[in-house]
Amino acid sequence: KQICELAFQGATTAVGVAENLLNEAIEKHGAEAPVKYPDTAYKLPVITALSGEDITTLGELVPVLQRIKANNLRPEPELGNALLSGEATLYAGEIIEALRYLGGGKPDEPPYTGFLSDPVLRKFGVPLVDGTIPGIAVITGKAKDAQAGARLIKDLQSKGIMIMLVNDIIEQCIEENIKVGADYMTFPLGKFTQIIHAVNFAARAGLAFGGVPKGAREQMLDYQKRRVPAFVIALGELDAVTIAIGAGALFMGFPIVTDQDLPAELQIPELLEAQPDYDKIIKLALELRGIKLKIVDIPVPITVGPAFEGETIRKKEAWVEFGGGRSPGFELVQMGDADQVEDGKIEVVGPEIDEMPEGSVFPLGIIVRIFGRKMQEDFESVLERRIHYFINYGEGLWHVAQRDLCWLRISKGAKEAGFKIRHFGDLLIAKFKSDYPAIVDRVEVTLLTDLPAVEAKIKIAREKYQARDARLKGLTDETVDTFYSCTLCQSFAPNHVCIVSPERVGLCGAVSWLDAKASNEITPTGPNQPIAKGECLDEEKGMWHNLNDFLHTASNRTLEEVNLYTLMDKPMTSCGCFEAIMAILPLTNGVMITTREHAGDTPCGMTFSTLAGTCGGGVQTPGFMGIGRRYIVSAKFIPADGGLGRIVWMPKELKEYLKDELTERAVALGLGADFIDKIADETVGTTEEEIMPFLEERKHPALTMPPLM
Ligand code: SF4
Ligand code: NI
Ligand code: NI
Structure with a gap:
């Protein structure tokens, strides 16, 4: 098939480029010159994972590349050969990229990240593991226009998906003021071969978390298929090299959706599918990868998703702030009886945001009352800790610490978008009900922004905190069985x-x-x-x-x-x-x-x-x-x-x-x-x-x- 031929052509080109660059580098720096990525224990991870060589010098790359050339580049148009071409392209990409790091420099200027270090891998390990991050989207190429591209990214961000960007889509995002960087789980890797940093990230996930031994190629591929929920969205024209890289993605088990109008015979069902309608691209990609999202419609005028969890809002960006030692603030989850909790009720006691001048500080009390047939007092603190995450998920909302130490900010942007104090209530109600359906039946939220009201209720909250602490302190390994x-x-x-x-x-x-x-x-x-x-x-x-x-x-x-x-x-x-x-x-x-x-x-x-x-x-x-x-x-x-x-x-x-x-x-x-x-x-x-x-x-x-x- 034509796709296979293109993959073969592209892979041959990529391997050729890698070979030339490698020879040049050896001529210039010598075969003994050390080659490594910064801040990783996995050498050149694609090679470590797939064939197990511990590459430390330029010279050691020569036989690897020779072997790939001899074994992987097969012209007969078969899917199996296309995948081998894809594998060859991954090796070529890893080598070309590694050469950019010769001499231990960091070749990329912000916002480009280039290689994602092990600390980044570990930081996102936990949320990937517990499903907070439901998938990894690799987006490469150029969207039909910047707005359409930006909408795709925004949509993925609101779904809490980790995003890696390659090529012109990065500039398009910047043009459209899309927030990028680790805080938004959106990584602008760079150009062309820098897409390999998505692959070596996935490979390290297998090595680090999966316990897959290095060089255990089949085991690694199996792990990738089963445990690494990555997919590729290829925007813009597909040339031979792009297709070869795509074959590399398929080799790793990552399906591809392209926005090009590919004739049916060029598509590979379940693996490479076309969807020119931008509104349907993500849905298709999630389906192909088998990613199911819990859809929660939260009636607030800002985007809500784990992508915004790490967002910081500095003092000068804040419209108003609460707590944090500047004013009294607290948050409390309390269980209540059926007749005490009116589901969906939100009450604001004190001024709304429109009555708060720009740059002001107000007191804040957040009281969440929950009724559930299976609710227990012991769950109160567990659920209360979730307030921190839920509020941080809001774009333009910032929350640190807990209890009567909590400290919150609402950004000017969120205020402009129409965010009101009462929307804290909408956000919390929607999240508690969707995340804890087994124990939460009814939720009611009271928001206090009035000083006497906060001062009155903070006393009750503090008594609660003390009682809980006393209980936890009393718990030792000996006192429980x-x-x-x-x-x-x-x-x-x-x-x-x-x-x-x-x-x-x-x-x-x-x-x-x-x-x-x-x-x-x-x-x-x-x-x-x-x-x-x-x-x-x-x-x-x-x-x-x-x-x-x-x-x-x-x-x-x-x-x-x-x-x-x-x-x-x-x-x-x-x-x-x-x-x-x-x-x-x-x-x-x-x-x-x-x-x-x-x-x-x-x-x-x-x-x-x-x-x-x-x-x-x-x-x-x-x-x-x-x-x-x-x-x-x-x-x-x-x-x-x-x-x-x-x-x-x-x-x-x-x-x-x-x-x-x-x-x-x-x-x-x-x-x-x-x-x-x-x-x-x-x-x-x-x-x-x-x-x-x-x-x-x-x-x-x-x-x-x-x-x-
Ligand atoms: Fe945390 Fe251990 Fe559970 Fe992983 S297995 S989430 S490290 S407690
Ligand atoms: Ni762990
Ligand atoms: Ni773990």
Whole structure:
């Protein structure tokens, strides 16, 4: 078929270009010149994933390219050969792109992102895993006009889909003032071959979260088909190279929709289909990829979707702000009886936005009352935490913190679009009802913007918060007889199991014991299952008979035993979305912790990215462990290994973040209120040798503890 011939032609051209550029580069820099992408543990990921070579120098690329030329370029017009041409194009693209990074530079000017680093991969790992991000759209080419292109992107953004843009569509978006960047999950990769950064992102998802071994080509392709919900929208004319790249997408299992009027015989049902009507393109692409969206119509005049979750609104962009220490503010979810909650009722007590001058500060109270036959008091805090996400999903709305610390802004743009205070109510009602149908039957929202009203109700809210805290504080691993599993991440890391106890939050930091309990009651067959602890096999290390049994089954029989309270012996596995990683530092007899936010070197000789590559994917790696940040200040922080006193290094930012609780814990453990000052950070050093004198001078307790190994 003609498409196959074009794919072959295009692939031949691409491989030829890669070969020429490679030869030139070798002539100029030598075969020994190092070649790598910035901030990744996966070398050149397409090659690492598909054939497994650890490419580190230019010279090593020569035999790879030769092999591809010999094996993959077959002219006979068959679909199988077209896919091989596609694979060849991916190799060629990866090589051409990698050459742009020679010498360790960052060749792309903003807004172009070029290669997406491992931290980006990890940041979007959790939402991809839990389905918050339902898919990845790769859009390449040029839309018939800028407005039509912009509408496509807006539509995808409102659906919460991760977007990668290549070629002229980027300029069209900018022209139409579409917001791009990580905050909007919209990545303008760049031009032409930079589309490969979508592919090497997908490949790393398989390596990092899927536990697919490098070079396991068939397994990787299978993983891509089943677990990476990516699709391609190709806009504008299709030339041979574009078609070859498209064949590469098909090879990875990503279907393509083109806006060109392709005759039926040139289309490949289910894989390559044409849809010239822009209003129908996305629907078709989602169908081809089997992505089902929960459609929620939210009656507010702004776009709502996870794409806007990370959007920041600076003070000068805000029309009005609330809370955040500038004015009293709070938010509260309370369950009520059937006769107390009037479904859909929204009441605003105090001024509406039209009565708020530009740049003003107002008090705000958000009271959400929920009735549900299966609603429980324990769910209140779980649902209350959702307020943060739901409000942030609104374009032009900004929300940080929670409870009586909450801080909100409404942008000038949202105000202009017609957003009113009462729309907070519409937004919350729609989201609570659509996201929690099993427990939420009726929702009513009261919004207070009047100072006396806020002051009166904030007292009630504070009493509620205190009561809840008291209950959570009373929960220890000993006082409950049931822990919960979390296997949400198995969609990415098929053998990974988190065990969540009152004193150990899930390693993503987002699932506490109460959350897991509530989630189990909301969805009994879901990813959080209760496990009665049963017989304790090792009190110190934290091993229970029933937990082992559960783990064995849930890990697909890859693991037999797990200890909850140590990182040295059968520790909990890590999937890929850990907030922080611990690693032992043998010389100091202690452990270090680094976070996803900290990109720099650490005393164990690895950055967060590299560490993540060594301990992710659902395997036990003694001496290394992914954790949630809050686990560090838990009373069950590696007690079997000596506890908090073992920590000799962590990034400054983490120290600040945990400061008060860390000090409180240190005092409780008899380590002294100044323990935090004995922990080294990046300003002290980033090797064991560098931090040793500091630890000695400050008499760090780890130095005199029993040997760790
Ligand atoms: Fe994933 Fe564990 Fe978090 Fe569950 S608790 S979402 S399995 S990291
Ligand atoms: Ni995970
Ligand atoms: Ni995870």
